[in-house]
Amino acid sequence: xxxxxxxxxxxxxxxxxxxxxxxxxxxxxxxxxxxxxxxxxxxxxxxxxxxxxxxxxxxxxxxxxxxxxxxxxxxxxxxxxxxxxxxxxxxxxxxxxxxxxxxxxxxxxxxxxxxxxxxxxxxxxxxxxxxxxxxxxxxxxxxxxxxxxxxxxxxxxxxxxxxxxxxxxxxxxxxxxxxx
Numbered sequence: 001x002x003x004x005x006x007x008x009x010x011x012x013x014x015x016x017x018x019x020x021x022x023x024x025x026x027x028x029x030x031x032x033x034x035x036x037x038x039x040x041x042x043x044x045x046x047x048x049x050x051x052x053x054x055x056x057x058x059x060x061x062x063x064x065x066x067x068x069x070x071x072x073x074x075x076x077x078x079x080x081x082x083x084x085x086x087x088x089x090x091x092x093x094x095x096x097x098x099x100x101x102x103x104x105x106x107x108x109x110x111x112x113x114x115x116x117x118x119x120x121x122x123x124x125x126x127x128x129x130x131x132x133x134x135x136x137x138x139x140x141x142x143x144x145x146x147x148x149x150x151x152x153x154x155x156x157x158x159x160x161x162x163x164x165x166x167x168x169x170x171x172x173x174x175x176x177x178x179x180x
Contacts, residue, residue: 003021003022003130004019004021005018005019025131025132025133025137026133026134028134028137028138028141029046029047030044030045031044031045031060032114032118033060033064033076034113034114035067035068036113036154037154038154039152039153039155040067040149041149042060042063042064042067043142043145044063045138045142061099065098072098073099073100074100075100075102076100077103077104077112077114078102113154113155116155121141121144121145121148124144125140125141126140
């Protein structure tokens with residue numbers, strides 16, 4: 001998207017500001033395969049969003065196949081887009097048993113390393129970006145992914161599940177008190 005006015009930088013006492021309106025020049029699908037052990041990412045960009053496009057990512061699948069140990073299963077995490085569940089995709093999966101699809105629940109936030117990587121992509125590449133064409137967007141994505149992979153490392157969680165749940169419980173207790 002292209003903002004209708006430039007982003008105004010932070011100055012002492014004033015936060016960064018940006019216009020609310022923009023011109024959208026199109027969308028791009030980004031398929032990403034994250035190696036959780038190394039942090040490296042294999043990606044493929046597509047301007048289409050159909051089942052046949054998802055199935056026909058042979059180059060993407062072949063690249064994943066080349067870069068991963070043949071003895072390992074490849075787990076593909078997808079949102080609940082109907083294109084991922086179409087008969088052509090099901091047939092492709094039957095012919096390629098090494099690849100297994102898993103779907104995130106509808107309307108859920110799936111907190112994991114893949115979501116964390118996309119958050120980094122948003123923060124470091126897209127958030128302040130202005131893309132006047134799909135070609136500009138694709139170039140920015142490809143350049144950022146190359147930089148990421150050159151310095152890739154796995155994500156490390158610093159909190160235990162108990163610490164996270166305790167914090168959530170304290171937050172819920174706080175907002176349920178009178179005055180909220």
